[in-house]
Amino acid sequence: MSRTAVQEVLREAGAGVVSACLTLPLCVGAGVLAFAPMGADTVPEAALAGLLCAIAGGAAAALVRRSSFVVTYPTTPICVIQGSILLGLTAVPGIGRPGLLAAMTACVLLAGLWQVLLAYSGIAHAMRFVPHPVMAGFVSGVAVLIAWHQVTVLLGLPASHPGGLAAFLPRPWATLLGGGLVVLLLLLGAYAPRVPNLLAGLVLGTAGFHLLHAALPALDLGGVIGSAPGHVLRFLPSPAGLLQVLHTPDLLKGVVLGSFTLALVATLDTFFALRTAQFIADIPVYPRRDVLGQGIGNLVSALVGGLAVSTSLSVSMANHKAGGRTRTSTLASCAVLLLAGVLFPKALALLPRVVLAAILCTLACRLVDKWSFQVLHLALTAKEPGKRRRALRDSAIVLAVFLATLLGKPVAGVTVGIALSCILFMLDMSRPEVAVRREHPLLPTQQPRSPAEEQTLGAWPGTLAILELHGVLFFGNAQNLAATLRAAERDSDVVVLDCRKVREIDSSALGVLGRAASRFRTAGRHLLLCGAEASWQQVPEGFPGSGLEAGFATLEAALTCAEQRILDASSASKGLAPEPPQAPLASRFPLVLEAG
Numbered sequence: 001m002s003r004t005a006v007q008e009v010l011r012e013a014g015a016g017v018v019s020a021c022l023t024l025p026l027c028v029g030a031g032v033l034a035f036a037p038m039g040a041d042t043v044p045e046a047a048l049a050g051l052l053c054a055i056a057g058g059a060a061a062a063l064v065r066r067s068s069f070v071v072t073y074p075t076t077p078i079c080v081i082q083g084s085i086l087l088g089l090t091a092v093p094g095i096g097r098p099g100l101l102a103a104m105t106a107c108v109l110l111a112g113l114w115q116v117l118l119a120y121s122g123i124a125h126a127m128r129f130v131p132h133p134v135m136a137g138f139v140s141g142v143a144v145l146i147a148w149h150q151v152t153v154l155l156g157l158p159a160s161h162p163g164g165l166a167a168f169l170p171r172p173w174a175t176l177l178g179g180g181l182v183v184l185l186l187l188l189g190a191y192a193p194r195v196p197n198l199l200a201g202l203v204l205g206t207a208g209f210h211l212l213h214a215a216l217p218a219l220d221l222g223g224v225i226g227s228a229p230g231h232v233l234r235f236l237p238s239p240a241g242l243l244q245v246l247h248t249p250d251l252l253k254g255v256v257l258g259s260f261t262l263a264l265v266a267t268l269d270t271f272f273a274l275r276t277a278q279f280i281a282d283i284p285v286y287p288r289r290d291v292l293g294q295g296i297g298n299l300v301s302a303l304v305g306g307l308a309v310s311t312s313l314s315v316s317m318a319n320h321k322a323g324g325r326t327r328t329s330t331l332a333s334c335a336v337l338l339l340a341g342v343l344f345p346k347a348l349a350l351l352p353r354v355v356l357a358a359i360l361c362t363l364a365c366r367l368v369d370k371w372s373f374q375v376l377h378l379a380l381t382a383k384e385p386g387k388r389r390r391a392l393r394d395s396a397i398v399l400a401v402f403l404a405t406l407l408g409k410p411v412a413g414v415t416v417g418i419a420l421s422c423i424l425f426m427l428d429m430s431r432p433e434v435a436v437r438r439e440h441p442l443l444p445t446q447q448p449r450s451p452a453e454e455q456t457l458g459a460w461p462g463t464l465a466i467l468e469l470h471g472v473l474f475f476g477n478a479q480n481l482a483a484t485l486r487a488a489e490r491d492s493d494v495v496v497l498d499c500r501k502v503r504e505i506d507s508s509a510l511g512v513l514g515r516a517a518s519r520f521r522t523a524g525r526h527l528l529l530c531g532a533e534a535s536w537q538q539v540p541e542g543f544p545g546s547g548l549e550a551g552f553a554t555l556e557a558a559l560t561c562a563e564q565r566i567l568d569a570s571s572a573s574k575g576l577a578p579e580p581p582q583a584p585l586a587s588r589f590p591l592v593l594e595a596g
Contacts, residue, residue, distance in 0.1 A: 009328065011323040011324075012323065012324055012325065012326060012328040012329040012332060013328075013329075013332045014199050014322060014323055015069070015199075015319050015320075015322035015323040015324030015329040015332070015333075016319070016324065016328075016329045016330070016331070016332025016333040016334075016335070016336055017199065017332070017333075017336050018198050018199045018202060018318060018319065018322040018359075019071050019315050019316075019318055019319040019322065019324065019329065019330070019333040020332075020333040020334075020336035020337045020340065021202055021336075021351060021356070022314075022315050022318055022356060022359065022360070023054055023058075023071065023073050023312075023315055023333060023337065024051070024054075024337060024340070024351075025351075025353070025356060026073070026075070026076065026312070026315070027050040027051055027053070027054035027073045027074050028047040028050045028051055029047075029050070029076065030050050030073075030074040030075060030076050030078075030079035030307070031046040031047050031048070031049045031050025031051070031053070031074055031079065031305070031307055032046045032047055032050070033076065033079045033080055033083050034046065034050075034074070034079035034080075034082040034083045034086065034104075034307055034308075035049070035083070035086065035104075036083055037083060037086045037087040037090050038086065038090075038097065038100060048305075049304075049305030049306060049307055050073075050074050050079075050305070050307060051337065051341055052304050052305045053073070053074050053301040053304055053305040053306075053307040053309055054073035054074060054309070054334070054337055055304075055334045055337050055338050055341075056300050056301060056304040056305075056334075057072060057073065057074070057297040057298065057300050057301030057304070057307075057309035058071065058072040058073050058297065058309065058330065058333070058334045059330075059331060059334040060293075060296050060297045060299075060300040060301075061293045061294055061296065061297030061309065062293070062327045062330040062331050062334070063293075063327070063331075064289070064292060064293035064296045064297070065289060065290045065292070065293025065294070065327070066284065066285070066286045066289050066290055066293075067326045067327040068274070068277055068283050068325075068326065068327065068330075069277065069281070069283075069316060069319045069320045069324035069325055069326065069329050069330065070273050070274060070277050070311050070316045070319075070330070071311065071312050071315045071316045071319055071330055071333060072294065072297050072309050072310065072311055072312070072330070073309055073310075073312060073315070074301070074307040074308065074309050074310075075269070075309075075310045075311075075312050077265070077269070077310070078262065078265060078266055078269065078308050078309070078310040079307060079308070081261060081262060081265055082104070082107070082108075082258075082262065082307065082308055085104075085107060085254065085258035085261070085262070086100065086103075086104055088254055088258075089103050089104075089251060089254050089255075089258075092248065092250045092251050092254070094248075095244070095248065095251060098241035098244070099241050099244040099245065099248070099251065100241075101241060101306060102241025102242045102244065102245050103241075103245050103251055103254070103255050104306045105242075105302050105303070105306045106242065106245055106255050106259075106302075107255045107258045107259045107262065107308075108259070108262070108298055108301060108302035108306060108307065108308045109259075109298075109299060109302040109303075110255065110256065110259030110260075110263075111259040111260075111262035111263040111266065111298050111302075111308055112263075112295045112296065112297070112298030112299035112301075112302060113259075113295070113299070114259060114260055114262075114263030114264075114295070115263050115266065115267055115291055115292070115294055115295030115298060116292060116295040116296070116299075118263065118267055118291055118295075119287075119288045119289070119291040119292035119295060120288070120292070122288070131397070131417070131418065131421040132279075132371075133375075133394045133397035133398045133401075133417065133421065134397060134401050134417035134418055134421065135272070135275055135276065135279055135369075136369040136371055136372045136398050136401075137369075137372070137397065137398040137399065137400065137401030137402040137405065137417060138272055138276075138401050138402075138405055138417075139276055139279070139313075139367060139368075139369045140367075140368050140369045140372055140398070140402050140405075141401065141402045141403075141404070141405025141406050142313050142314070142367065142405060143364040143365070143367035143368045143369075144364070144368075144402075144405075144406060145405065145406065146314045146360055146361075146363065146364040146367070147360075147361050147364035147365070150357040150358075150360045150361045150364070151361075153178075153222070153353050153354060153356075153357035154174070154175055154178040154179065154354060154357050154358065154361065155171070155175055171220045171221070171222055173212075173219045173220060173221055174220060174221045174222040174354045177205070177208065177209065177212070177221060177354055177355075177358075178354040178355070178357055178358040178361075179358075181201055181204075181205045181355065181358040181359075181362075182358045182361050182362050182365075184201065184204075185197050185198065185201045185358070185359070185362040186362060186365060188200065188201075189321070189362075189366065197321070198318055198321050198322045198359055198362070198363075199322050199323075201355070201358065201359055201362070202351075202355060202356075202359060205352065205354075205355035205358060205359075206350070206351060206352060206355055209221055209352040209354070209355060210350070210352075221352065221354060222352065222353050222354045223352075223353055224350050224351060224352055224353060262298075262308050263295075265310070266294060266298070266308060266309075266310040267291055267294070269310040269311050269313075270290060270291055270294050270310065270311050271287070272313065273311035273312070273313050273316055274287070274290055274311070276313055276316075276317075277316060277320070280317070280320065281320055281325070283325075294309070294310070294311070297309050313367075314360060314363060314364075314367075317363055317366070317367055318359065318360070318363050319333070321363065321366065369398075372395075372398045372402075375391050375394045375395055375398070376391075376395050376398075378391040379391035379392045379394075379395045393424045396420065396424075397417050397420050397421055397424075400416055400417055400420060401416070401417040404416060404417075434467055434468070434469060434470075434481075434484050445556060445559050445560050445563060446556075447560045447563065449563075453567055456566070456567055456570050456571075457563055457566060457567070460566055462492075462493030462494065462566075463491060463492045463493055463494075464492060464493070464494045464495075464496070464559075464562065465488045465491065465492035465494070465495045465496070466495075466496045466498060466555070467484065467485075467488060467495065467496070467497050467498065468498040468501065469481075469497060469498065469499050469501065469502050470501045470502070471501070471502065471503060472502070472503055472504045472505070473502055473504070473505040473506070473509035474504070474505070474506040474508060474509060475506060475508035475509075477509075478508040478509045478511070478512045479512075481509060481512050481513075482512045482515075482516070485512070485513075485516040485527075486516075489516070489519060489520060489523070489525065492525070493525050493526070494525065494526045494528070494562045494565075494566075495520070495525070495526070495527050495528070496528045496529075496530060496555065496558045496559065496562065497513075497527070497528070497529045497530070497532075498530055498531055498555055499529055499530065499531045499532045500530070500531030500555075501531075502531075502532075513527075513529075526562065526565060528552060528558045528561060528562060529552065529558070530552035530553065530554060530555050530557060530558040531552075531553070531554070531555075
């Protein structure tokens with residue numbers, strides 16, 4: 001193995017140590033939350049279940065999923081949902097502890113199966129349709145939530161304390177230690193980016209905590225995370241419990257509905273974590289395989305401890321900042337959790353809570369999306385109307401998703417953000433760019449003309465308008481197009497629609513063009529199209545869009561045809577009859593452009 005490869009493995013292992021230290025208190029607390037409805041006597045086993053599910057479920061997901069630094073374990077949001085499902089199941093009459101444990105295992109198993117089906121159904125590919133402003137608002141909201149939940153630990157607010165200044169800083173030395181560590185980590189990240197600053201902060205913070213505590217025992221620096229219980233796991237379901245689930249309709253219904261809820265939330269978590277990872281680190285994402293990995297992780301986790309697992313945005317970002325790039329770091333995290341839980345339970349128990357809170361606050365500061373501030377600044381200062389309008393639109397989407405995430409409704413916020421993005425997109429599309437070019441008299445072309453013909457064209461008293469259409473013509477902007485054509489019909493005798501920059505047109509817009517062509521013919525005026533696709537003329541007879549003159553490949557050809565019609569009308573003293581134009585040539589005179 002080369003020296004570079006050894007350095008990469010060591011870097012990945014170091015990142016795994018950092019993420020394992022952050023995962024331990026989180027997964028233990030999540031396990032307690034999930035099984036809280038069963039009573040306080042289940043806390044030791046629930047804490048151990050959280051640890052074991054983080055090890056087994058996280059490793060299984062990492063092995064199946066595409067290699068990345070995204071960490072999987074029983075997260076707090078997913079376990080809160082699981083706890084609410086368990087609370088509803090406790091209301092089923094005649095269900096004891098074995099039945100409830102079996103129900104939770106079955107619920108997580110079914111959730112894993114739902115995720116496997118979602119992966120193979122192709123729904124997982126929907127993640128690529130999430131707009132960037134939605135992701136920016138979600139990421140920033142999660143960052144603020146992470147920091148908010150750690151502020152109480154940094155300030156020591158849960159502790160009992162008297163009034164006055166102590167009401168705000170009940171543990172000033174702990175606040176000083178945690179705040180100083182946050183500043184140190186931010187400075188290291190800014191001025192020494194190659195240093196694994198989170199790992200350095202964990203080591204220095206833990207050492208400083210215990211040195212201060214040994215030298216000055218009177219200082220209140222807060223507590224440590226404590227050790228996980230050493231009880232034998234008793235969450236594996238019994239056959240009698242599984243039979244009770246199958247033979248109790250209310251219990252079975254709650255398990256099925258609850259499992260589907262868990263699967264949807266966990267899949268959304270996976271989408272957002274992977275999109276954020278792709279956004280930050282530019283890694284390849286394979287939605288089907290990644291969701292399949294999460295499903296397999298839940299299947300394994302259900303058999304080990306009965307807890308659902310999901311991706312963690314905060315710990316994943318900590319893993320990335322510490323140097324994690326591949327599944328080596330996530331597997332190293334699982335290995336560290338296993339070894340630490342078996343060999344060094346007392347060492348893990350001595351990790352200070354304030355140090356972990358400082359690391360998570362630092363991570364939250366780095367996670368805030370800086371593009372959101374740039375687009376907000378652009379919305380306030382941009383002088384170009386189009387650029388300011390787009391910035392205002394993006395800012396509104398970011399703010400909507402950000403506030404919904406802060407209020408604890410990230411799924412609803414993302415849904416609103418996507419819907420708002422679609423609505424604003426349709427509004428933008430409903431305003432096609434139309435450039436109206438006018439010249440009076442008729443614009444001369446390079447088609448050879450006799451002196452008499454040039455005199456006839458020069459004396460023509462009418463007006464020519466050229467409308468250059470851009471973008472997509474569809475039902476959303478068809479009425480605007482109709483109003484533009486009516487205005488051109490009033491002001492001009494010959495109107496040429498330059499459609500070379502039109503990407504798509506639907507039946508509504510074709511109908512508008514067809515009705516306009518009929519009005520022009522009735523009024524003795526002329527509506528010509530250039531650059532239109534041949535399919536525009538393939539409209540059934542009787543349909544409003546039938547009979548369009550879309551056979552001109554270039555603007556020069558359409559103008560040449562208009563000249564010929566004027567000449568024919570002048571010489572024959574009758575309605576203009578179009579003749580096939582000659583080869584298109586470049587125009588001799590520039591066109592006058594007016595905004596339309």
